[in-house]
Amino acid sequence: MKILILGGTRFVGRHLATEALLRGHELTLFNRGRSGPGLFPNAEHRRGDRDGGLDALAEGEWDACFDTSGQTPRQVEASTDLLAERVGHYGFISSASAYADRDRAPLSEDAPLASADSPDDLDRRVATTYGARKAACEEVVRKRFGARASILRPSLVAGPYDDSGRFDYWLRRALSGGELLAPGPAHDPVQLLDARDLATFALDLAEREIGGTYNVAGPADDVTFMGLVRGAVNAAGSAARVTWVDPGFLLERGAEPWTEIPLWIPEDGPRGLHGLDVSAARARGFAPRQVGETLRDTLVWIENSATEPVAGIGLDPQRERELLREWHRSQAMSRTLLAAGHEI
Ligand SMILES: NC(=O)c1ccc[n+]([C@@H]2O[C@H](COP(=O)([O-])OP(=O)(O)OC[C@H]3O[C@@H](n4cnc5c(N)ncnc54)[C@H](OP(=O)(O)O)[C@@H]3O)[C@@H](O)[C@H]2O)c1
Secondary structure (H helix, E strand, C coil), X not given: CEEEEECCCCCHHHHHHHHHHHCCCEEEEEECCCCCCCCCCCCEEEECECCCECHHHCCCCEEEEEECCCCCHHHHHHHHHHHCCCEEEEEEECCHHHECCCCCCCECCCCCECCCCCHHHHHCCCHHHHHHHHHHHHHHHHHHHHHHEEEEEECEEECCCCCCCHHHHHHHHHHHCCEEEEECCXXXXXXXXXXXXXXXXXXXXHHCCCCEEEEECECCCCCEHHHHHHHHHHHHCCCCEEEEECHHHHHHCCCCEECCEECCCCCCCCHHHHXXXXXXXXXXXXXXXXXXXXXXXXXXXXXXXXXXXXXXXXXXXXXXXXXXXXXXXXXXXXXXXXXXXXXX
């Protein structure tokens, strides 16, 4: 097949490009040439900007286009208008954040989508408009490509080349050893998706000319926070001791779910992000791998690349020590009061 990727050189798109080449497809990449320079010498490279610079795509036909970089409906309108007659299948990478109410789980594909307070918000590339922008992009793709469109809504995407720092925090933290703070309850479910499984499924749909909208999340095994943290400690071969800390205690001290304690979603947070119903994708053959494999391969990437932890993601080591000290003090106090016959 002839495949065009709008993007393709950072993380998800990079795995998609790798898989497309492995399958023997003819690949064209369109991007600004800033990320991953020198990648994929066997692909055709076209340079341009999704914001007003699509001239390099004025000619050419492709069996499938994957849009991994569409962030505003304006960008997606421009690319779909330009390509509708020259591309067979359009695969758009949306997000589980496109759902309006992410506080409930399970979330299936027919749940209402996020919308913007004002049309101007759909051009404002800030985190608070992300879900509404992705939902609006989806609408544009559906309108232009109909049954020739596949729209994928991933949960958190993990794996080698992930530059968000959220998943690999747990591996890096395990590597540092010592006492490791983990947020309770330990048995809360966690959903994440290996970027390679996303790439495989996106390509499978295009090759089989199957359209539709699908939640995509893994892993294959039912993972809890304990499974994730213990898996990271085991993968790192670490002697780190895990201490589970009450979520209320952490929230009272201003701990930031998802970012400061990566992947953590407390009870009144957007639990749908760890509760996507993926039965529709599974019925189409989506088969995510087990989390242990994602942990192992991400660890190899961390150890072999010069990547640093991402600023603002994960607990600062000193704050972690202070929280743990305070937690142990409060636990000791509770034990003393209970031993003295007090109700607490
Ligand atoms: N990470 C997660 O947990 C997660 C979860 C759910 C959904 N998603 C979605 O997954 C998608 C994949 O993101 P990714 O960054 O990994 O994809 P990617 O395709 O690997 O990287 C982004 C690509 O877009 C290009 N690009 C960025 N701005 C551009 C512009 N204005 N014009 C032309 N090219 C541009 C970049 O190259 P240049 O910089 O060289 O232009 C790069 O090749 C995103 O849409 C994201 O919303 C991610």
